[in-house]
Amino acid sequence: MSTVLETPARAVEPAHPPRSWAAVFALARFEARELRMTIPLFGLSILYVAWIVWDTTQRQGDYPILQDVDRATPGMPLLIGLAVMLGVNRAVLRSRRCDTDRHFDVLVVEPWRRTVAHALSIVPAVLFTAVCVLVQFIWAALKPGAAGHGSPAELAVGPLTVLLFGAAGVLLARLFRSVFAAPVILVLLVFGMLFVAPSSGSNWRSWLGPVVTESGSNPLPSDLLERPAAWHALYLVGLGLTLAVLAVLVSGGRTRVVKAAIAGSVALTVVGVIGQSAGTPAGSTPARDRATNAPEKVQSCLKRGGSTYCAFPEWTGRTADWAEVVDRVQNLAGGSAGGERLTVRQRIDATYGLTSDTLISPSTTPGQVTVGTVWGGNRVPEFAAAVASVLVAGNEKAGSAVCDARMVTIMWLALGGESDPMTALRNVRLDDSVSGSAIVLSPTESMSMSAEQTRIVVELLKKPRYDVAGKVKAKWTELTSPKTSTARVAELLGVPAADKSAAKAEADGDSCAE
Structure with a gap:
């Protein structure tokens, strides 16, 4: 008579826990490469670099005023931001256009994590813009005839504008499943900035836009500008993060980290709005x-x-x-x-x-x-x-x-x-x-x-x-x-x-x- 010893079967577990965040970063790298090669962004990037080289080598620019140079930097980044907005919006909607949404259900990366990846794909474009802005400013600052002082907050407006528009593109894709939503919003944005938004920096409503341009016939000393540039940069940071986290929230992200992030970003936005609400003084000040x-x-x-x-x-x-x-x-x-x-x-x-x-x-x-x-x-x-x-x-x-x-x-x-x-x-x-x-x-x-x-x-x-x-x-x-x-x-x-x-x-x- 023989005895058979039976060992209870063990549940088969994976050797390593799922590395979902590694997949998120891998997807973000892929989407960043795809975004970089979109025709609008690629063409504007080449144009941006060429424009910087041309602008900084002009003879009339031998005596730059640095507090004017920093305020002039957000022009091209505004166009870069619009291109990023369209590109990332199309990238988020790619699975819908190609009818592959149902295949994502079997992946370990949840929809809200994929949204995080798309939001992270904006970062290289933001860094590229920041490098271009710094090159433009440093090139001017190194000229022997340069005068004045630049503002880091003014220089940050260009890259933060790209971040803001990119986050808006992700959010629009999660709110509206049509590829036509982003172009329509883009046209409305351009129309609003050109014809509707007040142009005077003394009006607090103008500071709700991404870029506030003010110029006159003669440059002023930097201590007389009195622009709430630091508050405006904080406002752009808060608003960009708010849009990005909202996109994650709409995609199903309900973790405590996401909820804390939305609360923090909204708080930054509100503080920035309050700080910049006075705008630039419209009249004379003692200084x-x-x-x-x-x-x-x-x-x-x-x-x-x-x-x-x-x-x-x-x-x-x-x-x-x-x-x-x-x-x-x-x-x-x-x-x-x-x-x-x-x-x-x-x-x-x-x-x-x-x-x-x-x-x-x-x-x-x-x-x-x-x-x-x-x-x-x-x-x-x-x-x-x-x-x-x-x-x-x-x-x-x-x-x-x-x-x-x-x-x-x-x-x-x-x-x-x-x-x-x-x-x-x-x-x-x-x-x-x-x-x-x-x-x-x-x-x-x-x-x-x-x-x-x-x-x-x-x-x-x-x-x-x-x-x-x-x-x-x-x-x-x-x-x-x-x-x-x-x-x-x-x-x-x-x-x-x-x-x-x-x-x-x-x-x-x-x-x-x-």
């Missing part, structure tokens, strides 16, 4: 009023040669460029003007913040010349014209009122020392011409230049500099007298006389009527 009406209280002054240069702290490094122009103009002047001690003062109108577009009134202080916060390009001959007008007329107010033959002397002093005087003449005139009457631009009020004065100046600029400079120095008193006629100035400087019709128009040296 703006002081910088506008009493800039000497907040400026640093340096002496270079015989002149003094006063600038806001962020622009003190630019005084050498101003001094070079002043020295060039004074070297051509005669009489006491060649050694006059000038005061070059940086002036702004910050009364209405970044949207200020008010003309700076000319100074009545003898020997004071105004310079703005923008430099390079056309601003150089405009400043030279302002220096020359003060040397000839005594102060900016009197110089802006000159419309007689002294304009010839002023313009030759301003342009005679330029390496390319004819281009400088074209740049300093409102109509970009080198013939006929025109308005001459300057940091304050413009000046008037008649057709005959233009002809004489053009002739002088064609002559050797040393030849004209000798005559200007020798005849300085007569050339800077308001009683000297235009015909007499031409004679003193060796320019052929005008024809009879032009001489009649310039009778008695009066060109103010033109």
Whole structure:
């Protein structure tokens, strides 16, 4: 008789627990590669890189203002975000289009985890945008003529916009199972941002949008911007996370972690909204009023040669460029003007913040010349014209009122020392011409230049500099007298006389009527 020992069968268990999160990350990597290769995102990414290279190598960008550079970075990321929104929305709906939803029921990755994977697939696009923004800003900051200070919060707006739109694309796919929902929402978003949303940063509603653009004719010191940029960045972080977690919640994620995440992200959004609700001040503040009406209280002054240069702290490094122009103009002047001690003062109108577009009134202080916060390009001959007008007329107010033959002397002093005087003449005139009457631009009020004065100046600029400079120095008193006629100035400087019709128009040296 035999005994059979039976051992109870053990339940077969997997050697390792299911690695569902590993599958989530693997899916996220796959979807990120697929998203990157979508035609809209791929094309815009190439365009973005090309635009950065082109924009940062332009000559007019040799003197960037960093607090303007950081605010200019969200433009292209906004387009990248819209492309990501469409791409990730199509990716989430791919299984529905291909009729493979029912096959996912046998997988270990639940629907809400797949939603997490799609949300994570946005991260590489966000990081790509962040790198592009940093390259754009650092490239500008490394230029020798850079001034000002950038804001990390302003720089974060571009990448956070991509995060926000990407999360919106995932949520839309979970709420609406149609591939047409995202394009319709996109069109409505673009329409709202262009035509409906208020453009002024002083309106709190404008800060509910992803990008708030404010700009004026003249950059302001960074401490006068007074934009709630940090609060806005916090708002974008909270809103983007809220949309992403909502998508997970809609997909069936009911864990305590998901519930805590939705509560935390909503709290961040609310705090950001409250913090940015004041917006940018629409009018003057004590700091703006002081910088506008009493800039000497907040400026640093340096002496270079015989002149003094006063600038806001962020622009003190630019005084050498101003001094070079002043020295060039004074070297051509005669009489006491060649050694006059000038005061070059940086002036702004910050009364209405970044949207200020008010003309700076000319100074009545003898020997004071105004310079703005923008430099390079056309601003150089405009400043030279302002220096020359003060040397000839005594102060900016009197110089802006000159419309007689002294304009010839002023313009030759301003342009005679330029390496390319004819281009400088074209740049300093409102109509970009080198013939006929025109308005001459300057940091304050413009000046008037008649057709005959233009002809004489053009002739002088064609002559050797040393030849004209000798005559200007020798005849300085007569050339800077308001009683000297235009015909007499031409004679003193060796320019052929005008024809009879032009001489009649310039009778008695009066060109103010033109």
